[in-house]
Amino acid sequence: MTAAAKHLTPVVLELGGKCPAVIDSDVDLQVTARRIVAGKWQANNGQACISVDYIITTKDFAPKLIDALRKGIEECFGTDPMESKDISRIVSSNHFSHLQSLMDEYKVYNKIVVGGQRNQKELKIAPTIFLDVPGDSQLMQEEIFGPLLPIITVENVKDSIDLINSKPKPLAAYLFTNNDKLKNYFVQSVSSGGMAINDTVLHVTVSSLPFGGVGESGMGSYHGKFSFDAFSHKKAVLYRSFSGDSSVRYPLYTPEKQKLIKAVMNGGIFNIILALMGWSRD
DSSP states (O other): OHHHHTTTOOOOEEOOOOOEEEEOTTSOHHHHHHHHHIIIIITGGGOSTTSOOEEEEETTTHHHHHHHHHHHHHHHHOSOGGGOSSSOOOSOHHHHHHHHHHHHOTTTGGGEEEOOOEETTTTEEOOEEEESOOTTSGGGTSOOOSSEEEEEEESSTTHHHHHHHTSOOOSEEEEEOSOHHHHHHHHHHOOOSEEEESSSSGGGGOTTSOBOOOGGGEEOOBSTHHHHHHTOOOOOOOOOOSSOOOGGGSSOOOHHHHHHHHHHHHOOHHHHHHHHTTOOOO
């Protein structure tokens, strides 16, 4: 953006962010877990900008969700994910070291409830789930971009919206629920680049939906025709004939002309009729 600004070149910025997934307790747990596994670990082992970065659910439901996620991971990657050929390696040794430092932070080290295995030589980290890590930990302060998944618990699922809105706007936000009122409330209350209800990631695959960020997660959008529009200048052109030239637009500006001009500028045929009749709303 800095380079483009020197030349006044418009840009679309797709940035990142901590993409949340809110899980209600009325969901089909097996399907939900499978879709979270797909959106977190199958998608390049969490190394994707729209990957689920953290989960919010209620304290009572968290144990059931963790158990379902553990089973979902095992179904996809076997009892030892480190031996699975279907899970991606970490992109570089530097990023591996960074993820390792997040795992070893004293605030979260004892919060691991699933996974935690790693092999630096192979650049592999198993799907790892944390429960109730502190809000001021590094895991909750930056985009993880890896296979680490914190679960944050709240008393009421609606409290999750306040938690999301207290953070920078994410590139994607996910909600799993059968409650239509909660769906509407979530869509209306959470500002994010995109959303998926009862799934993860798939909204990016729909070319008829715009993809992009908002606020800290980016600006502008693309995909399909949105890509064409994003880099096209919409040039406004007005054609007129030489007829219909009104004296109202030219001096001298009498009080009657001023009323009519104001009515035209304010828009609305009713205002114009009032001005022509010498009346006003006042």
